[in-house]
Amino acid sequence: MFFKAATGLALALLAVVVHRSGRVVWHHILTTPNLPDAYYVGGNWTSHCSLIRDPASNDINFCEDITFWDHHDVHGALTDRLVLLGCDPNRKAWNTVMGPLRDPNPRGHLFLYVPTTHTVHPVALQGYPAQHDFHPLGMDIFPSHNGASSNLFIVNHARAQTTVEQFVLDPARPTEARYVRTLRLPYFVSPNAIALTSPTSFYVTNDHLLTRRLPNPIGHVLPVVETVVGLPLGWVAHVALHPSNSEDDDVVLTHTLAALGVPFANGIALSPSHTQLAVASTSLGLVYVYTVDASTPSLTLSHTIPVPFFPDNIVYDDDGALIVTGHPHFPALIHVAANKTGAMAPSWAVSLTPRSGRDARAAQGRRSYDQLAPLSASRFASAVATHEVETLFQSDGSVFGSSSTTLRDARTGAIYIAGLYEEGMLVCRP
Numbered sequence: 001m002f003f004k005a006a007t008g009l010a011l012a013l014l015a016v017v018v019h020r021s022g023r024v025v026w027h028h029i030l031t032t033p034n035l036p037d038a039y040y041v042g043g044n045w046t047s048h049c050s051l052i053r054d055p056a057s058n059d060i061n062f063c064e065d066i067t068f069w070d071h072h073d074v075h076g077a078l079t080d081r082l083v084l085l086g087c088d089p090n091r092k093a094w095n096t097v098m099g100p101l102r103d104p105n106p107r108g109h110l111f112l113y114v115p116t117t118h119t120v121h122p123v124a125l126q127g128y129p130a131q132h133d134f135h136p137l138g139m140d141i142f143p144s145h146n147g148a149s150s151n152l153f154i155v156n157h158a159r160a161q162t163t164v165e166q167f168v169l170d171p172a173r174p175t176e177a178r179y180v181r182t183l184r185l186p187y188f189v190s191p192n193a194i195a196l197t198s199p200t201s202f203y204v205t206n207d208h209l210l211t212r213r214l215p216n217p218i219g220h221v222l223p224v225v226e227t228v229v230g231l232p233l234g235w236v237a238h239v240a241l242h243p244s245n246s247e248d249d250d251v252v253l254t255h256t257l258a259a260l261g262v263p264f265a266n267g268i269a270l271s272p273s274h275t276q277l278a279v280a281s282t283s284l285g286l287v288y289v290y291t292v293d294a295s296t297p298s299l300t301l302s303h304t305i306p307v308p309f310f311p312d313n314i315v316y317d318d319d320g321a322l323i324v325t326g327h328p329h330f331p332a333l334i335h336v337a338a339n340k341t342g343a344m345a346p347s348w349a350v351s352l353t354p355r356s357g358r359d360a361r362a363a364q365g366r367r368s369y370d371q372l373a374p375l376s377a378s379r380f381a382s383a384v385a386t387h388e389v390e391t392l393f394q395s396d397g398s399v400f401g402s403s404s405t406t407l408r409d410a411r412t413g414a415i416y417i418a419g420l421y422e423e424g425m426l427v428c429r430p
Ligand SMILES: *[C@@H]1O[C@H](CO)[C@@H](O)[C@H](O)[C@H]1NC(C)=O
Pocket: 044, 045, 046, 047
């Protein structure tokens, strides 16, 4: 009797897992997607795309996240847009999401790319504690208004625990990031990406509950089970800094759980109107779109959008299109992370553009879309009513691999792509 019930329960659970994860496990783990060497939607990649490197130090490597640092004038008009890069050339020796945890010592770096001059500059960490690790992951910087300084928050995979580092950047001295403080909370189990809601508050994803930091052998096994089975153990929290009355602390943190049960909650982005929050569920191959309640940090799930890869970081452009970047073949990414000789991991970035009402009804369930791309997203996911999905860039990894973040400047159409284990940043202009 017990055996029958247990078998029934196991089969029911298996059916749930196959139903939720079957699409991504089949397409992005068990089969190898047939991607071209490279494709760029804005023209021939050989003439439209170029790689930004720092030949002197060769440290613009393994940049998990990049973000625009916008400068506005007194009227709120955009006057300048720089690209901030968070890079960790030591990622193959220290990665608390994918492993290994071998050597936390060599620090990562920040860089600033200036599109108008096509130059890239190292950003010095001023006043950063000498013994403190620096392994940048997700980050977000508040725009500068009328020359004022900007707050920058960066997830840091430090050796003992993952923290969030706060810096200040002054547009008058843009290549200096002045250290302000380290945010530590018991809830920071595995913070991944940040979306600022004000200069002193943000949403943050927590990708796993069961992490690589657990003692071995479970630290090797449970995070992989959580990922592959798509266990709903990730979450989104809202964190706010408030001035403190106590003499010991200069700020008090409030931490609110905003959305629970998101499998592998990874990239996060707040829409330009601040009414929607998008979260990438890596292990389900979905983007969750939440409605933001303006008076509280609480979130209401509105809908989900399937994407043709394991989504990593996501960013809204100025026009409200969501740019989603990720990993089309998970085993290849694991081989690259494990430093296997000759391994390369493919790249894919898509735009999700909101549809109007009539387009939406016509599009529902349509099989053919994204027809320009050599490997169409329509091979992997059926159309959704809410958004038009279009490939911006894809590569089998030979031209640009392991894409983790893409930014699009809607004024020029230029895109900037960083790769978790790739050297340099790719810039493509139409
Ligand atoms: C892109 O340009 C290269 C070099 O000029 C050329 O060999 C290739 O055929 C072009 N590809 C396409 C799709 O036009």
